[in-house]
Amino acid sequence: MPVKPMAIETTDSSVKSRFDSVVEVLATANEPKTGDELAGIAAESDAKRVAAKRVLAGMRLETLRENPVVPYEEDEVTRVIQDGVREPIYDELKDWTVADLREFLVDSATGEREIAAIRPGLTSEMIAAVTKLMSNLDLVLATSKMEVTARCNTTVGESGTLSFRLQPNDPADDVENMVSAIREGLAYGVGDAVIGVNPVADSVETTTRILEATHEFIDDWDVPTQNCCLAHVTTQMDAMRQGAPADLVFQSLAGTEAGNDEFGVDVDLLDEAYDLARRRCTSSGPNVMYFETGQGAELSGDAHHGVDQLTLEARCYGLAKQYDPFLVNTVVGFIGPEYLYDGQQVIRAGLEDVFMGQLHGLSMGIDACYTNHIQADQNDIENLAVLLAAAGTNYFITVPMGDDVMLNYQSNSYHDAGALWELFDLEPAPAFRDWLAEMGLWHNGRLTDRAGDPTIFA
Amino acid sequence: MTPDSNANATDPTDDRTDAETLRRVADRTPTRLDVGRAGPRPPTDALLEFREDHGLARDAVFSRVDDSLVDDLDLVTLRTRVADADQYLARPDLGRELAEESITRLHEECSETPGVQIVVSDGLSSTAVETSVPELLPVLKDGLAERDIDVGTPVFVEFGRVDVMDVIGEELAADCCVILIGERPGLRTAESLSAYFVYGPERGGPTAEKSVVSNIHDSGLPPVEAGAELVDLLANVLEQEASGIDLREDDREFETES
Numbered sequence: 016m017p018v019k020p021m022a023i024e025t026t027d028s029s030v031k032s033r034f035d036s037v038v039e040v041l042a043t044a045n046e047p048k049t050g051d052e053l054a055g056i057a058a059e060s061d062a063k064r065v066a067a068k069r070v071l072a073g074m075r076l077e078t079l080r081e082n083p084v085v086p087y088e089e090d091e092v093t094r095v096i097q098d099g100v101r102e103p104i105y106d107e108l109k110d111w112t113v114a115d116l117r118e119f120l121v122d123s124a125t126g127e128r129e130i131a132a133i134r135p136g137l138t139s140e141m142i143a144a145v146t147k148l149m150s151n152l153d154l155v156l157a158t159s160k161m162e163v164t165a166r167c168n169t170t171v172g173e174s175g176t177l178s179f180r181l182q183p184n185d186p187a188d189d190v191e192n193m194v195s196a197i198r199e200g201l202a203y204g205v206g207d208a209v210i211g212v213n214p215v216a217d218s219v220e221t222t223t224r225i226l227e228a229t230h231e232f233i234d235d236w237d238v239p240t241q242n243c244c245l246a247h248v249t250t251q252m253d254a255m256r257q258g259a260p261a262d263l264v265f266q267s268l269a270g271t272e273a274g275n276d277e278f279g280v281d282v283d284l285l286d287e288a289y290d291l292a293r294r295r296c297t298s299s300g301p302n303v304m305y306f307e308t309g310q311g312a313e314l315s316g317d318a319h320h321g322v323d324q325l326t327l328e329a330r331c332y333g334l335a336k337q338y339d340p341f342l343v344n345t346v347v348g349f350i351g352p353e354y355l356y357d358g359q360q361v362i363r364a365g366l367e368d369v370f371m372g373q374l375h376g377l378s379m380g381i382d383a384c385y386t387n388h389i390q391a392d393q394n395d396i397e398n399l400a401v402l403l404a405a406a407g408t409n410y411f412i413t414v415p416m417g418d419d420v421m422l423n424y425q426s427n428s429y430h431d432a433g434a435l436w437e438l439f440d441l442e443p444a445p446a447f448r449d450w451l452a453e454m455g456l457w458h459n460g461r462l463t464d465r466a467g468d469p470t471i472f473a
Numbered sequence: 474m475t476p477d478s479n480a481n482a483t484d485p486t487d488d489r490t491d492a493e494t495l496r497r498v499a500d501r502t503p504t505r506l507d508v509g510r511a512g513p514r515p516p517t518d519a520l521l522e523f524r525e526d527h528g529l530a531r532d533a534v535f536s537r538v539d540d541s542l543v544d545d546l547d548l549v550t551l552r553t554r555v556a557d558a559d560q561y562l563a564r565p566d567l568g569r570e571l572a573e574e575s576i577t578r579l580h581e582e583c584s585e586t587p588g589v590q591i592v593v594s595d596g597l598s599s600t601a602v603e604t605s606v607p608e609l610l611p612v613l614k615d616g617l618a619e620r621d622i623d624v625g626t627p628v629f630v631e632f633g634r635v636d637v638m639d640v641i642g643e644e645l646a647a648d649c650c651v652i653l654i655g656e657r658p659g660l661r662t663a664e665s666l667s668a669y670f671v672y673g674p675e676r677g678g679p680t681a682e683k684s685v686v687s688n689i690h691d692s693g694l695p696p697v698e699a700g701a702e703l704v705d706l707l708a709n710v711l712e713q714e715a716s717g718i719d720l721r722e723d724d725r726e727f728e729t730e731s
């Protein structure tokens with residue numbers, strides 16, 4: 016890929032702003048985020064922000080393809096994204112402007128079929144660019160058109176369904192407490208996306224213990240779902256090599272090679288993990304990988320190359336796509352106010368991330384969350400959950416009463432599942448829904464009165 | 474209608490035994506279990522308790538470690554480049570750098586080339602430092618001393634981030650550096666402390682080459698046990714001359730793929 020330095024002038028004569036590079040246009044066009052301010056690349060005024068959006072609107076997709084935000088020679092994430100483009104489809108799109116792409120996505124005549132037809136020709140930078148032109152309602156509308164399904168033991172993402180990850184973390188890695196939290200969650204009907212545990216101790220021993228306990232519970236009660244232990248990928252691989260039962264393999268991703276280096280992973284290692292997962296996972300697949308991402312992780316590791324956090328987030332999805340994952344979710348609002356300041360920024364980033372993930376063709380969900388040091392509260396993430404349920408996200412993370420006592424942050428509550436299904440007339444994944452019905456927890460498209468009572472799993 | 478009305482339940486259960494079981498389950502975990510529901514929503518009490526705890530957790534972020542505690546623990550006080558609590562939250566980069574005077578002070582008051590340099594920092598919760606460090610620190614210091622490991626002069630850093638240990642360790646040419654730092658406060662507890670450690674600390678060293686023991690508090694890993702565990706871990710770091718992912722790779726027993 017040739018990398019041409021470029022200078023761009025806005026076509027709008029009333030705006031005299033000038034930008035030096037595509038990277039700068041992308042950063043300046045971003046909706047306000049403290050992370051971009053911290054990096055010193057945010058628009059210094061709203062006028063400048065809009066000027067950049069105008070330049071971006073008129074930019075051809077070809078310009079974005081030819082100016083990846085981190086050079087091809089320097090970064091393996093760029094190489095994965097660029098080499099994954101299907102050239103004939105790209106050739107048909109390259110003369111579109113970013114504005115054309117936005118208007119195509121929101122057009123009433125455009126549905127999943129039409130979007131699927133252009134997906135292989137898009138790069139992460141193009142997807143990031145169009146996101147910057149879209150309003151919140153644009154994002155919800157466009158996301159709602161996309162239907163990306165994925166299959167492990169259950170299928171997520173089918174229209175009319177909304178799935179949930181059950182996250183039973185414990186600050187002492189006490190497996191008995193985890194199982195109690197699993198019982199309670201299943202009684203509320205959550206857990207069809209995955210029963211996924213973050214371990215405190217990143218060891219093969221703990222990982223194995225958690226995988227075995229969750230696997231055994233799933234087996235005993237014949238629950239149509241999958242387990243996962245979110246230790247570092249190398250720990251999971253070692254555990255699996257020694258026979259630990261994992262249905263999915265997990266890893267956090269960053270949008271640059273340097274960012275992944277901070278996380279202790281690279282493309283070779285991910286390839287190795289994917290290969291191992293396909294041969295050793297206890298699930299029926301075909302989709303056996305699980306990734307988490309979130310705006311700000313690259314800057315936190317000083318691995319952002321002067322690129323804005325939304326564009327870097329898009330690149331995480333470009334990398335994830337390589338591994339046909341069953342689940343990908345942003346953990347929006349997880350790190351702190353230095354990247355997303357308040358509820359407004361968290362909601363915006365959540366809508367952006369799910370849209371970008373789905374436009375990449377990923378089975379995308381969200382951990383809609385906040386920490387106690389940002390300016391947000393439970394109301395903000397309940398708002399976000401309503402917006403994203405309307406947008407048709409594949410799944411949400413849920414924890415008991417919204418409080419994760421190990422990771423020290425708040426996410427959606429087990430309770431939110433029932434409310435969202437009721438509000439939007441949605442159901443869990445079909446096999447899981449049938450199982451809930453057998454357990455007396457689901458009837459006539461609703462949770463029954465028995466729901467919420469964990470003693471049925473005694 | 475209440476969740477107990479059990480209209481669709483298949484087998485009738487003994488309500489009293491169930492209630493006892495549930496209480497036992499809820500009592501042994503810090504997680505909010507057995508909350509019940511009102512329709513699909515949480516009961517009002519549970520909802521209000523949650524909001525109350527959110528208020529308390531937010532306050533914990535802005536409290537400061539008491540000076541007398543730092544004196545009692547005999548720590549040399551240093552500062553990062555952060556001016557106040559608001560700036561601490563907005564500028565993690567400044568929390569990773571020592572103020573100029575503090576670098577001078579470090580060289581004046583601390584012994585150079587320790588085996589393990591110990592750093593204590595408020596991080597995101599001073600409460601964590603105040604509750605756990607007084608118990609943990611003596612166990613750690615004594616344990617390392619027993620193994621003839623030089624712990625140099627332990628320091629306290631106000632407004633610190635994890636990576637400030639790289640600067641301190643590099644300045645003092647420590648073999649290894651450990652930082653006991655307050656985690657972001659949760660709703661259940663603001664007392665959670667972490668110990669991050671690194672072999673061969675240097676400015677800009679990658680996170681992947683660091684290790685962490687987290688969730689040090691009474692319902693997680695109790696501080697005294699954490700102290701003992703850290704002694705073993707740090708001794709191993711010195712022996713293997715590695716931390717983080719490097720340590721793991723040495724430890725990994727690769728079963729050759731069939």
Ligand code: B12
Pocket residue numbers: 213214215216217245246247248265266267268277278279309312315316349350421422423565596597633634635636654655656657665667669680681683684685686687688717
């Ligand atoms: C926030 C957070 C993150 C953020 C860090 C960004 C940031 N600026 O804070 C993000 C999302 C990027 C992250 C990533 C990961 N994290 Co993390 N993280 C946390 C969390 C929730 C809070 C940390 C905190 O309060 N720090 C205190 C403040 C003052 O520190 P800081 O200087 O502002 O930020 C630094 C630390 O947060 C540190 N850090 C964060 N996570 C990790 C993980 C490891 C292994 C190390 C060495 C350092 C580290 O990096 C930051 C930048 O220097 C803890 C859970 C907890 N209860 O503590 C888990 C936790 C520390 N993370 C954990 C893990 C496993 C990871 C990952 C390895 C996951 C994965 N499979 O890839 C990655 C990669 C980490 C890396 N090598 O860079 C585990 C560690 C388990 C262990 N004993 O090794 C914990 C305990 C959570 C868990 N139980 O799953 N994490």
